[in-house]
Amino acid sequence: MRKWECTVCGYVHEGDEPPDECPVCSADKSMFVEITGDKSTVEQETAETSLPAAKPTMATVLYTKASELISTYHLHPITVHTPNGIVPMAIIFLAITVFFGFPLFETAALYSLVFVLLNMPLVIFTGYEMWQKRYQGTLTTLFKIKIAAAIVTVLALSTLIIWRLVQPDIVTVPSSGRWVYLAISLLLLMAVGVAGHMGGKLVFGSRKN
Ligand SMILES: [Zn+2]
Structure with missing residues (x-):
């Protein structure tokens, strides 16, 4: 059984395909990523979107x-x-x-x-x-x-x-x-x-x- 994780709320769905809508947070199907054992792909995406560090005030x-x-x-x-x-x-x-x-x-x-x-x-x-x-x-x-x-x-x-x-x-x-x-x-x-x-x-x- 394949596993899919909602990237918005962390809900895990088991099945051949992710659900059309997350039952917990209503996120779209596209927000689901397959869990393959290591979470590195998800973490990489998060790291890329974070902004470069500005001078802290x-x-x-x-x-x-x-x-x-x-x-x-x-x-x-x-x-x-x-x-x-x-x-x-x-x-x-x-x-x-x-x-x-x-x-x-x-x-x-x-x-x-x-x-x-x-x-x-x-x-x-x-x-x-x-x-x-x-x-x-x-x-x-x-x-x-x-x-x-x-x-x-x-x-x-x-x-x-x-x-x-x-x-x-x-x-x-x-x-x-x-x-x-x-x-x-x-x-x-x-x-x-x-x-x-x-x-x-x-x-x-x-x-x-
Ligand atoms: Zn969700």
Whole structure:
């Protein structure tokens, strides 16, 4: 059985021919290379495309260091725990206030959402770096979905926080606006969930065995 590796995400396909589309990252058939035992051909290609070294400035040195830290210590999977862990909790807090009427939980939800929004630049920066470094910034469907999910996350977070500051009783007092507010919070949960699911697919592949 011949083996084919996706040069975008590293997915390995077994068969006489590479798949039409990578099941993990949606890369085209042309992005697959046959694994022949030694990976030298792939490495050579990567070496050729890298740019000649320019004189490093202070900014580029810092940037390179940050970029190395991000991939060495897997800072993206670490930072994504902020939205992935705290957003579901914040929404449970909002639901507790709506259905059981404890206003303190709603305040906790607000602080949680502010904390997540403040962390988003780090989540997006580390994610962007990994995308450039590991996947050469290839814009496949999977990455388009991840970028869209990040945009929806930031917009939904900002809307929820600003709305709550302008109208402090939006969750505590029943109104039709309250349901819109809760719908936006569910949209936020979905966006965070989709981005996390896609990340899991990239890291662990879509193995079915
Ligand atoms: Zn792939």
